[in-house]
Amino acid sequence: MRSALPQDGERGAAIVDFVLVGALTTVLFAAVLQLALTLHVRSTLIDCAAEGARYGALADRDPAHGAERARELIQMSLSPRFAQDVTAQAVVIDGLDVVRVEVNAPLPLVGLLGPTTLTVDGHALDEAA
Numbered sequence: 001m002r003s004a005l006p007q008d009g010e011r012g013a014a015i016v017d018f019v020l021v022g023a024l025t026t027v028l029f030a031a032v033l034q035l036a037l038t039l040h041v042r043s044t045l046i047d048c049a050a051e052g053a054r055y056g057a058l059a060d061r062d063p064a065h066g067a068e069r070a071r072e073l074i075q076m077s078l079s080p081r082f083a084q085d086v087t088a089q090a091v092v093i094d095g096l097d098v099v100r101v102e103v104n105a106p107l108p109l110v111g112l113l114g115p116t117t118l119t120v121d122g123h124a125l126d127e128a129a
Helices: 013-056 063-077
Strands: 085-093 096-106 117-125
Touching: 013 063, 013 085, 013 096, 013 117, 063 085, 063 096
Parallel strands: none
Antiparallel strands: 085 096, 096 117
């Protein structure tokens, strides 16, 4: 009758397997979580820039109001660190007067920290024109 116990040469192999698979699973989970965070930040910045452009394009407003509105929304949604470089200007695109709000923010690569910048913008037709 053979014993169900592992041979002496394979003792401890389950522990090594568990550590290797656990480490790989943890790294994979962290990467997916970081990707989700980066996409969330990008989507939020795009939405804030578009809302700022719509606000700045109202008949009784100017592009500076749009930049300020986008800055406020970013500060409420994410962090004041992401709202440091927000600009707005009136431009002409395909013969139409448009308010353009541009946001330059850090691209979060490790948590919410990142060395590179992410640039997004929002456009809206200028109602005053």
